[in-house]
Amino acid sequence: MTGFIISEREGGIVTLTLNRPEKRNAISTRGECDEVVDAVEALRRDDTVRCIILTGAGTSFCAGGDLKGMRDRTGITQGDTAAEMRESYRRGIQRIPLALYELDIPTIAAMNGPAIGAGLDLACMCDIRIASEKAIFAESFVKVGIVPGDGGAFLLPRVVGMSKALEMSLTGEAINAAEALACGLVSRVVAPDDLLPTARALAEKIAANPPQAVRLTKRLLREGQHLRLSTLLEMSAAFQALAHDTRDHREAVAAMLEKRAPSFEGR
Known part of the structure; x- marks a missing residue:
């Protein structure tokens, strides 16, 4: 471990x-890619985790890739040939979207500063994005003569729509927090000092709900981006049957009828 991730x-x-x-x-x-994946995989196996907040230390969320590494073909972009470079991406940074995007635990990206290139795509792998007023965002791969190699071509259009995704990807230009809010890239913009408290308060609201219902709901919304309505309805019926069979569902109904706070066990 290199200490890239603090949990x-x-x-x-x-x-x-x-x-x-x-x-x-x-x-x-x-x-560093391995650390992100390992942290996510460890949380995936923990049924007691209700919500995850992803943020950055210091004044940036994530500046993307390392330009010196690109120049020298080291780090996540190592390889003397195109075939070696392809494998470097597949075995390195591309493992992050496969781990994070498919996670059933709800995730919140709390973007304290610039989210550039792979950093923006990392935020788009999360379910909810909250930004500091000081944050800026850029799908800037074209500025250094490359393409989004970490799933951005899949992720960004699903967040902001194809037109805005193409505008951001083909110009590589940065947008500020207000523009990000206007195009739906983030759901809230707050003062820098309020960022983590806001993310925490939102996480607590999510965590207060029955965890199995929360995870099943997230999975339905994710799958709903790709499935036909009829297929999604079949999945919804199966998931609903699972949810109805939980203790937490029965507790939630009983608590509402008895006008008291529920106590969920994750079962």
């Missing part, structure tokens, strides 16, 4: 912090 837990909420502030939290090495 902190309060109750059922886990905060993962990218911890390379001197490099603006750029993802520079295969080991």
Whole structure:
């Protein structure tokens, strides 16, 4: 481990912090990719985790890739041939979207500063995005003569729509927090000091609900982006049957009828 990821837990909420502030939290090495994936996989196996917050140390969320590494073909972009470079992406940074986007635990990106290139795509792998007023965002791969290699071509259009995604991807220009809010890239913009408290308060609201219902709901919304309505309805019926069979469902109904606060066990 290189210490790229700091994991902190309060109750059922886990905060993962990218911890390379001197490099603006750029993802520079295969080991850093492994740390992100390993942290996510460890949380996936923990049924007691209710929500995850992802943020960055210092003044940046994530500056994307390491330009010096690109120049020297080291780190996540190592390889002397195109075939070697392809494998470097597949075995390195591309493992992050496969792990994070498919996670059933709800995730919140708390963007404290610039989210550039792979950093923007990392935020788009999360379910909900909250931004500091100081944050800026750019799908800037074209500016350095490359393409989104980490899933951005899949993720960004699903967040902001195809027209805005093409505008951002083909110009590489940055947008500010107000523009990000207007195009739906983020759902809230708050003062810098309010960012983590706001993310935490939102995570607590999510965590207060029955965890199995929350995870099943997230999975339905994810799958609904790709399925026909008839197929999604079949999946919804199956998931609903599972939800109706939980203790937490029965507790939620009983608590409403008895006008009291529910107590969920995750069962």
